[in-house]
Amino acid sequence: EAGVAQSPRYKIIEKRQSVAFWCNPISGHATLYWYQQILGQGPKLLIQFQNNGVVDDSQLPKDRFSAERLKGVDSTLKIQPAKLEDSAVYLCASSPRGSSYNEQFFGPGTRLTVL
């Protein structure tokens, strides 16, 4: 079974530029999560989708971050414009459904460096 795919793996941009990350979850998984992991910290949830609807985006900086999950499968996370403090690894995870019981399966992440 294929795991969670993410691209690109690495991205370097200058502040005020825009960037987009892509995630393809495990086939059949209804729930998709985007986490931000700053160096030396644990991942922090940015947004959670259940199929193509947003369940929780309370910690998403909506003035600069946006995310969508069209057709309930792939998802993209965009930052526009980027700030220095956005330098982090962006992890995508999926689970069969949005239950606190379910383990989440994580992708390899996209490491973003903002100069």
Place this chain on the structure above:
Amino acid sequence: AQKVTQAQTEISVVEKEDVTLDCVYETRDTTYYLFWYKQPPSGELVFLIRRNSFDEQNEISGRYSWNFQKSTSSFNFTITASQVVDSAVYFCALSEARGGGGTSYGKLTFGQGTILTVHP
């Protein structure tokens, strides 16, 4: 609000030593789930174990064992006879059944992580 604390930032051991990673959590919910994930240098978080709040039985899986004590809000992880391949960052995480308000299910709150280095 839920919170997970891993007080040990870094641990360094020599191969074959036993090592325990501490995890303390806070939650107002009576039903919750605790997880441990491993993050090797490749970056991908790997699920190790899940424990629900009503099951305080300790669990052993090969060289790994977990000690859940509700009375002290702790969920510690022990690696017996550590190996170099165990070197990674380990995260403890908490998921509340009611999502802290009922709007988010499955949201994981992670601790800061413990960097484990096992030397040959």
